[in-house]
Amino acid sequence: MAVPAPLRSHLILSSRFENIEVAERVLLDLCQRASCEGEDQYWLVTALREALANAIRHGNQQDPSRKIRVDMGIDDDHVTIRVEDEGRGFDPAGVPDPTSPENLLRPSGRGIFYMRQFMNRVDFQQAPGGGTAVVMERRLRRPARSASNEE
Amino acid sequence: MKSELRDHGEVRIIKLSGKITIGTGDVKLRELITEALDQNRSKLLLDLGAVSAIDSSGIGEMVACYTTVTKRQGQLKLLHLSPKINDILQVTQLITVFDVFEDEGEALASFS
Numbered sequence: 001m002a003v004p005a006p007l008r009s010h011l012i013l014s015s016r017f018e019n020i021e022v023a024e025r026v027l028l029d030l031c032q033r034a035s036c037e038g039e040d041q042y043w044l045v046t047a048l049r050e051a052l053a054n055a056i057r058h059g060n061q062q063d064p065s066r067k068i069r070v071d072m073g074i075d076d077d078h079v080t081i082r083v084e085d086e087g088r089g090f091d092p093a094g095v096p097d098p099t100s101p102e103n104l105l106r107p108s109g110r111g112i113f114y115m116r117q118f119m120n121r122v123d124f125q126q127a128p129g130g131g132t133a134v135v136m137e138r139r140l141r142r143p144a145r146s147a148s149n150e151e
Numbered sequence: 152m153k154s155e156l157r158d159h160g161e162v163r164i165i166k167l168s169g170k171i172t173i174g175t176g177d178v179k180l181r182e183l184i185t186e187a188l189d190q191n192r193s194k195l196l197l198d199l200g201a202v203s204a205i206d207s208s209g210i211g212e213m214v215a216c217y218t219t220v221t222k223r224q225g226q227l228k229l230l231h232l233s234p235k236i237n238d239i240l241q242v243t244q245l246i247t248v249f250d251v252f253e254d255e256g257e258a259l260a261s262f263s
Binding site for chain 1: 218
């Protein structure tokens, strides 16, 4: 009996904010094929958008010639998203807590906090080219439907 | 993101729909608030009932608008939060910053 294949997608995008919409549509398609919907789908999209916004703005400094690599996969009960930029890397520990009273009215600095709220695991790694790779996982509330094809 | 403006007495009601997200929605929100202040409208009610998503840039822009309006002796309040936007304001603790209403009449009456 064949083992159901996980759903996978790999994208290489130029560093433009409008490409966040492209990645969102691909994730929504994966979710639809896996019957991953509702809260799971909403917060996955939210976390993906934050990771991409950080990679484009802070990692690649909105330079369209620099690429963003996105890997997304849905297995039986969890979703993994990896977003890699071509920036200089950064130390996530240096980002202040946006919920501290002194930071509450700051207009920026909530992106990583957002991701950590909506995903079960968020790790930052140094990418092979020296940029940042963020790897996020979310366990699904209801296991995704088994997939019978692979991208 | 789309917007509809309606003035009720001294209060400008700004009804937003779609996404308040990086690159488009956040910029549009800033322009709407700047336009209102330029027209000496500083009592502002943001109706978020038809907003489908707001990212950290959109939240950041809302905070920046709140600060700008407050510095101009104005008031910026929120109306009709969806459950998910309410969740976001809760986890970011910004629910403690904004006045939030479910009823438009109550919101309008709250402006001093």
